[in-house]
Amino acid sequence: MSMLEVKDLSIHFGGVKAVQNVTFSIDSGIVYSVIGPNGAGKTTLFNLITGVYKPTTGEIKLDGESIGGKSPNELATRGVARTFQNLQICMNMSAVENVMVGAHLRLDRNLIKAAMRFPALKRRDAELREEAAELMRFVGLDKYVETRADAMSYGALKRLEIARALAMKPRLIFLDEPAAGLNPKETIEVDHLVRKIAESGVTVVLVEHDMKMVMNLSDRILVLNYGKKLAEGTGEEIRNNPDVIAAYLGAHA
Amino acid sequence: MLAQFLQFLFSGITVGATYALAALGFTLIYNASNVINFAQGEFIMLGGMLAVFFTQAGLPLPMALLLAILIPAIVGVVVEKLAIEPVKGAETVTLIIITIGASLVIRGLTTVIFGKGTHSLPAFSGETPIEILGATLMPQSLWVLGVTALVVIALWYFFNRTLQGKAMLATSVNRLAAELVGINTGWVLFMSFAMSAALGALGGILITPITLTSYDVGIMLGLKGFVAAVVGGLGNGLGAVVGGLLVGILEAMGAGYISSAYKDAIPFVLILLILFFMPRGLFGGKSTDRV
Amino acid sequence: MKKNAYFGLTIVIAILLVLPFVVPNSFYLDLAVRMAINAVIVLGLNLLIGFAGQISLGHAGFLGIGAYASAVLPTHFGWHPLLAMGAGAVITGALAALVARPIFKLKGHYLAMATLGLGIIINIALRNEAQWTGGPDGMPVPAMGLFGFELTNDKQWYWVVALLLSVSVWASLNLIDSPFGRALRALHGSEVASQVVGVDVVRYKVAIFVMSAVFASLMGSVTAHYVGFVSPNFADFFHSIELVTMVVIGGMASVYGSLVGAVLLTALPQALATFEGWETVVFGAILMLSMIFMPKGLVPTLAAKFGKGD
Numbered sequence: 017m018s019m020l021e022v023k024d025l026s027i028h029f030g031g032v033k034a035v036q037n038v039t040f041s042i043d044s045g046i047v048y049s050v051i052g053p054n055g056a057g058k059t060t061l062f063n064l065i066t067g068v069y070k071p072t073t074g075e076i077k078l079d080g081e082s083i084g085g086k087s088p089n090e091l092a093t094r095g096v097a098r099t100f101q102n103l104q105i106c107m108n109m110s111a112v113e114n115v116m117v118g119a120h121l122r123l124d125r126n127l128i129k130a131a132m133r134f135p136a137l138k139r140r141d142a143e144l145r146e147e148a149a150e151l152m153r154f155v156g157l158d159k160y161v162e163t164r165a166d167a168m169s170y171g172a173l174k175r176l177e178i179a180r181a182l183a184m185k186p187r188l189i190f191l192d193e194p195a196a197g198l199n200p201k202e203t204i205e206v207d208h209l210v211r212k213i214a215e216s217g218v219t220v221v222l223v224e225h226d227m228k229m230v231m232n233l234s235d236r237i238l239v240l241n242y243g244k245k246l247a248e249g250t251g252e253e254i255r256n257n258p259d260v261i262a263a264y265l266g267a268h269a
Numbered sequence: 270m271l272a273q274f275l276q277f278l279f280s281g282i283t284v285g286a287t288y289a290l291a292a293l294g295f296t297l298i299y300n301a302s303n304v305i306n307f308a309q310g311e312f313i314m315l316g317g318m319l320a321v322f323f324t325q326a327g328l329p330l331p332m333a334l335l336l337a338i339l340i341p342a343i344v345g346v347v348v349e350k351l352a353i354e355p356v357k358g359a360e361t362v363t364l365i366i367i368t369i370g371a372s373l374v375i376r377g378l379t380t381v382i383f384g385k386g387t388h389s390l391p392a393f394s395g396e397t398p399i400e401i402l403g404a405t406l407m408p409q410s411l412w413v414l415g416v417t418a419l420v421v422i423a424l425w426y427f428f429n430r431t432l433q434g435k436a437m438l439a440t441s442v443n444r445l446a447a448e449l450v451g452i453n454t455g456w457v458l459f460m461s462f463a464m465s466a467a468l469g470a471l472g473g474i475l476i477t478p479i480t481l482t483s484y485d486v487g488i489m490l491g492l493k494g495f496v497a498a499v500v501g502g503l504g505n506g507l508g509a510v511v512g513g514l515l516v517g518i519l520e521a522m523g524a525g526y527i528s529s530a531y532k533d534a535i536p537f538v539l540i541l542l543i544l545f546f547m548p549r550g551l552f553g554g555k556s557t558d559r560v
Numbered sequence: 561m562k563k564n565a566y567f568g569l570t571i572v573i574a575i576l577l578v579l580p581f582v583v584p585n586s587f588y589l590d591l592a593v594r595m596a597i598n599a600v601i602v603l604g605l606n607l608l609i610g611f612a613g614q615i616s617l618g619h620a621g622f623l624g625i626g627a628y629a630s631a632v633l634p635t636h637f638g639w640h641p642l643l644a645m646g647a648g649a650v651i652t653g654a655l656a657a658l659v660a661r662p663i664f665k666l667k668g669h670y671l672a673m674a675t676l677g678l679g680i681i682i683n684i685a686l687r688n689e690a691q692w693t694g695g696p697d698g699m700p701v702p703a704m705g706l707f708g709f710e711l712t713n714d715k716q717w718y719w720v721v722a723l724l725l726s727v728s729v730w731a732s733l734n735l736i737d738s739p740f741g742r743a744l745r746a747l748h749g750s751e752v753a754s755q756v757v758g759v760d761v762v763r764y765k766v767a768i769f770v771m772s773a774v775f776a777s778l779m780g781s782v783t784a785h786y787v788g789f790v791s792p793n794f795a796d797f798f799h800s801i802e803l804v805t806m807v808v809i810g811g812m813a814s815v816y817g818s819l820v821g822a823v824l825l826t827a828l829p830q831a832l833a834t835f836e837g838w839e840t841v842v843f844g845a846i847l848m849l850s851m852i853f854m855p856k857g858l859v860p861t862l863a864a865k866f867g868k869g870d
Contacts, residue, residue, distance in 0.1 A: 066756060092758030106749025108813065109742070117746040121758040123739035127767060130738030131731040137738060165749075184757055305669050352848050359855045361668055362615055366808055367851045369801055373844025381837055488797065492676065499673045534684040537677035544674045545662040 019044040019188060019219055020065070025074035025084075027064055034060045036243045037074070042221060042236075044187075047214045049222045049230045052240035053263075058223045059101055061240070062190050066098045067091045078188075093121060097186035099177040101193045101223070107166040111157065111176055114165055115148035116141075118183025148183060155179045155209055171202045178209065188219045195226050207232060231255070239263075272403030277525040278518060279401075283410040283479065285517020286417040287313070290472035291494025292501065292509035293424065294465035300441030300504050301461035304353060304364050308372035309469055310491015311379075315341045316470025317482035318379055321388040330393070338470045344375065345466025346459055354458065372487065380484045392478040413475045420468065421510055428506070437461065441504070469494075489533060493520075496536040500543055501552050508552035515539075515551075565737070568816050569729050576722040580715060589714045591827065593786060596721040597779050599822035600728045602806045603815065604775030609804065610812030611736055612768050613748030614664070615672045618679025619803050622773040624686055624795025625652045626780030631701040631790045632692050641704045645781040652777035656770045664765040676797065683795040698791030701784045717786050724782070725819075728775075732815050744768055745813070776803075809850050811857030820859055 018041035025038045035057045042048045050058050063069040065076055067088040076084040078094055097118075106114050123144070129137050149161050155175040160168055168176065174194060181189055191210065195203045207229045214220050214233070224230050230237065230251075237254045239246040247257045254260055291309055298306045316337050323333035348371045356367065393412050398405035428434035440447040440457040448454050473482065473490075480486075497516045501508025516536045524532035543551070576596075583589050601623065608614050629648025633639040639647070663674045686693050693699060704711045711717055735741045746754040747761045755761055784790045793799065802825060810821020828846070832839040854861045 068752060068756075088752070088755035089758045089760045092756060098756050100753070104750040104753035106746045106753065108749045109745055113742055113745075117742050117754065117759075118757050120739065120743055120746075120754075125739045125743065127735070127740050127771070130740045131735045133730075133734040141738065180753075180757065299669075305672065352852060355852050356855055359851075360812070361672070362609060362804060362808055362812070363851050363855045365615075365617075365672065366801075366805055367848050369805075370844045370847030370851065373840050373847065375844075377838065377840030377842075377844055381841065492680070492797070495673065496677070499670065503669060530688045531684060534681050537680045540673060540677050541659070541681075544666055544670055544677075548662075548666055548670060 018042060019079060020221075021075075021077040021080075022065065023075040023077075025061070025064060025071055025076065027060060027069055027072045034243050035064065035240075038240070038243075038245045040238050040245065040248055042219065044219055045214075045217065046235035047210070047220045047222060047233045049224060049234040049237045050240060051224070051227075051230055051237060052246070055242075056240040057243040058240055059192055060243075062098060062192050062221075062223060066096060066190060092184060095184070095187035096190070097181035097184045097188070098190035099174075099181050099192055099194060101196065103170075103173050103177065105165050105173050105176060109165055111160045111163045111165050111168060112145060112148050112152065114176055115151055115179045115183050116144055118180035119144055119148070119185075121184065148179070151179045151182055152176075154182070154212070156205055171198050174198065175206070175209070178213075182213070182218075186218060188221070189213065190221045190223075192223045193225065194222070195224055195229060203229065273525070275402055275404035277521045279404060279406050279410060281518035281521030282514055283407075283413050283517070284476065284521065285497075285514040286413045287472040287476045287490065287513075288494050288497040288516050289510045289513025290417060290420065290468045291490060292497035292513045293421075293506060294468045295495055295498040296501075296504060296506055296509045297437075297461040297465040297468070299498070301437065301458050302353065304368065305361075305495065306462075306465065307365060307368040307491065307495075308348060308375060309465065309494055310487035310489070311372045311375040312341045312345060312466040312469030312487075313473035313476075313490045313494075314482065314484065314487030315344065315375060315379065316473030317390070317477035317486070318383055318388065318473075318484070319470070320474045320477060321390050321482065322383060324390065334474055337474055338467050341470035342463045342467040345462040349458060349462035353462070354455075372491070376484055376487060383484065385484055387481050387483040388477075389481045390474070390477040407479065409475075409478045413479075416471065416475055420471065424506065433460070493536045496540045499540055502549055505552045512551065565733055565815075569726070569733065572729055572816075572819065573726050576726060579722075580718055586714055589718060591830065593714060593717050593721050594783075595823045595826040596718075596725045597783055597786070598803075598806060598826050599725055599819045600721075601776050601779045601803060602810070602818040602822045603728050603732050604772035605803055606807045606810075606812065606815070606818040607732065607735065607744070608768050608772040609807050610814065610817075611741065611748065612744040612765060614765055614769065615668075615804075616675040616769070616772070617672050617797070617800050617804065618675035618677070618682070619773070619776050620795050620797070620799035621679035621682035622652045622656065622776040623780035623783070623799070623803075624682055624790075624792070625655070626777030627701075627784035627790045627794045628686060628693055628780075629777075630781040630784040631699050634702045635699065636692065641702065641781075641785060642706075645778065648781050649774050649777045653770050653774045656773035657766065660766040660769045661762065664762050664769065676800070679795070679800050680797055683792055683797070686795055687792045693790075693792075696792055698789060698793075700789050701787070703788070704785035711785070721782065721786075724779075729815060729819070732818075736815070740764075740767075748813075805847060807857075809847075809854075809857055811859035811861070814857065814859045814863075817857050817859035821857070824858075 020042040023039050025035060027035050050061060052058055064071050067086050070085045075082060083091060123140065124137055152158060152161055155178050157172055157175055160172055178194060195206045198206060203226060210220060210233055234251055237251060238248045239254060239260050241263050246263055247254060247260050291313055294309050295306060298304055319337035319340055320333055323336050324330060352367050352371055392409040394408045398407055428438055436452045437457050437460060440452055440454050444454055493516060497512035498509050500515060501512030519539055520532060520535045523535040579592055580589060583592065605619055608616055626648040629651060630641060630644050633644035633647060634641050659678060663671060666674055687696050743754060743759045743764055747759055747764060751761055806821035806825045807818060809824065811817025832842055835842050
């Protein structure tokens with residue numbers, strides 16, 4: 017059964033139809049990529065599915081249950097994680113604290129216990145710090161654990177976002193251009209990282225402009241153009257689809 | 270019945286016009302710099318006080334009024350140059366405290382120079398009330414309304430028909446884009462503080478013959494101007510004018526029909542209701558955060 | 561958080577322990593009590609403003625509710641002062657919770673406007689309900705009794721307030737370095753990022769707003785009993801601004817900054833008394849200059865300069 021089903025999804029901003037009648041579904045455990053030229057509606061699609069925007073019409077189902085219009089924090093409780101194309105890092109916190117925030121829902125958030133420094137809470141926090149440091153090693157940020165987020169490079173912050181999302185222990189993760197703005201070496205590292213995440217059993221949805229990376233990683237690919245679905249299929253099918261070649265790849269290749 | 274209603278309405282729109290001018294001042298500065306200028310009320314006070322001072326010093330009325338507008342405008346520019354420009358991009362709270370600091374300096378200097386007394390200004394064209402359907406309208410109210418209307422028209426012309434005005438509008442929409450097409454956004458900031466201070470001062474001068482003035486009238490007038498600007502949807506010029514009149518009228522009606530003791534609370538109750546139920550103000554657009 | 565954060569607490573406690581034995585006279589002891597009271601309020605307000613990134617320009621209103629509960633309930637209804645203090649806190653908490661939900665859907669200047677309006681309405685109500693509150697002149701407050709023994713002299717008050725302050729610093733340090741505190745700081749850093757990891761941002765904003773309002777109310781009660789008199793000035797707009805200024809000048813998101821801000825701004829009016837007639841001008845100028853040259857506040861600026869964590 018599909019994990020995520022999207023049916024006839026649309027959103028309009030004033031007169032602009034940013035996403036129009038898009039339908040697709042994602043099976044559990046795969047890497048699913050969304051590609052398309054700039055302004056095709058990829059990030060908007062992410063924002064719709066992760067609850068940042070409310071759809072104008074259409075349906076989104078997670079495990080058969082409708083989630084359209086639910087708030088991001090409700091979706092988080094269902095194991096949906098994401099990263100942002102424009103970094104959304106908390107610059108007022110250290111790197112490891114940013115990752116620890118990712119574990120928010122798995123912790124005791126009681127205000128009184130926190131203020132009274134309950135030992136159980138402190139113990140759990142100490143464990144979490146180890147866990148978060150471990151995740152930072154996993155994404156290749158070993159040496160930044162105690163660094164303040166505002167002192168880190170763009171490439172490092174991109175990976176910090178991924179570590180934070182992983183701290184949620186998600187079942188489904190949306191990565192919005194994880195390699196954008198990275199140098200070739202960093203891009204390869206992110207490529208390996210996404211593969212590792214997929215291998216750990218997390219379903220990955222990827223928006224990315226780096227075609228090599230997309231073709232390398234994806235089980236299936238959705239192509240958007242002007243907010244509409246242009247094609248969907250395996251990498252092979254997409255590569256040979258005349259519409260895609262004309263509208264998108266043709267412009268590059 | 271009708272006479273009483275009209276009476277409240279007249280006093281409401283008269284004081285509402287002052288709020289409208291203050292609200293326009295808030296709007297100008299907010300659009301140019303995203304700053305809420307808590308010193309706005311002090312320019313209202315300054316206009317009234319200076320007008321009193323200069324007429325008492327024997328200057329002819331037009332000359333006195335001109336100076337009473339010009340000096341606050343200069344003060345506004347000085348505040349912008351010395352206190353706002355150096356901290357571009359600071360947090361909202363920081364900017365709020367800076368403008369409050371400025372308001373304290375202005376108020377403090379006013380008490381040092383003019384003392385803490387209450388002053389009045391003779392009405393511009395006599396004190397003979399005009400009767401309308403049993404209610405009375407002071408000639409000064411006509412001055413307030415007439416001048417406010419002229420100012421609104423002049424501002425509309427400025428923003429829609431002149432290059433400078435359009436440059437200011439463009440800067441409020443997108444500062445970077447405005448800079449890229451060659452607009453001097455520093456000049457825009459400068460102008461908006463000058464104009465906003467002048468508008469406040471003008472309001473203060475016009476209303477002084479009716480309500481009197483003293484060193485501490487600025488706070489309440491300024492805060493109510495802020496209410497009016499938010500009622501109209503912060504950043505919207507027409508909204509500011511409508512908001513000002515609405516706040517003035519509701520305040521006068523509330524004071525007349527409900528409780529005069531709670532007169533000053535009415536604008537704030539109004540704004541809380543508006544923010545609770547229509548958070549973008551009456552004229553504010555819908556916005557979506559981009560992430 | 562850094563291990564040495566709690567080291568500061570030891571210093572604070574040490575200073576509090578030594579202070580009453582070194583102050584030259586009761587004038588300074590009185591000043592110290594008022595500084596400590598303000599410091600507790602500012603700690604709570606800094607959690608809201610500095611850590612969670614939300615504004616309140618109406619906190620003096622909450623302080624006023626607490627102060628007047630402690631004046632009105634014992635005077636008119638014969639309530640025990642502690643009960644009255646509790647009632648003030650409950651009323652404040654309920655009011656803050658009632659308005660918080662719609663208020664915290666607002667951002668930036670709208671939030672500033674809403675809290676400002678709320679504070680002003682409270683102040684006007686206190687001024688007008690003269691049959692209960694004594695109107696603009698205020699009213700006397702009965703003495704505070706604790707377990708059959710009355711708090712009368714400044715020394716006793718000092719120890720009570722010093723204890724409150726120490727506990728508040730400790731609790732604040734604990735809170736910011738906990739799951740709750742991290743969620744607060746995260747929603748300041750990036751609201752959308754905190755949402756997608758599961759933080760119910762409105763709920764957290766409401767919780768910290770209510771908590772800081774209750775802090776202000778409780779300390780309003782303490783002030784009322786300590787001073788023995790309340791007036792509507794407790795709750796006026798300018799007092800709200802003073803409290804925010806203490807937060808910002810000491811340093812947003814800095815626990816020790818709150819203490820420094822409270823100490824400096826409580827002392828400032830005394831220091832300015834020498835500028836006869838020019839107090840307002842100098843006070844305003846100090847606000848502007850410190851914000852222009854130290855927009856991050858004193859403690860974070862100095863900490864950065866000397867390369868140490870806060």
